[in-house]
Amino acid sequence: MKATIKQVVEAYKLLGEAKVTKLEDGEVVKIVKARKAMRPVADEYESFLKDVQEKFKPENWDEVQSKVQKWQQEGENTTLTEAERIEVNKALVDYSKKVDSAIKDELSKEVELNVEKLKEDSATKMLVENGWEVGKLDLIEILL
Secondary structure (H helix, E strand, O other): OOOEEEHHHHHHHHHOOOOOOOOOOHHHHHHHHHHHHHHHHHHHHHHHHHHHHHHHHOOOOHHHHHHHHHHHHHHHHOOHHHHHHHHHHHHHHHHHHHHHHHHHHHHOEEEEEEOOOHHHHHHHHHHHHOOOOHHHHHHHHHHH
């Protein structure tokens, strides 16, 4: 089956955190095998993301981070000047835009994934056991 990298990464993370004690043993095995199939895609994406985040840091990134921490600690009564706060906000927004732009194409790429579908009642059991909202099932729809 084809799935986007975004679908694979989200499903991999959610299934890794999911409690599965209420599922039949066979269904747990399907989840473990699905995570095994997803792992290379998820790991490769995480490495890509780290590279992107590192490469797009501006020259003065450490200074920006230092000012962000100071601002967070001091709150509304920060000793940062208005110009410094504007500079920090601009640097963070620019950085985020660059990173988001770079990963957008990567997340929309499709990969071939060979996983076994879960039984319908397994999704319901996971929903209840994990206290998920129904929308969480969208994140693992590639297994449903």
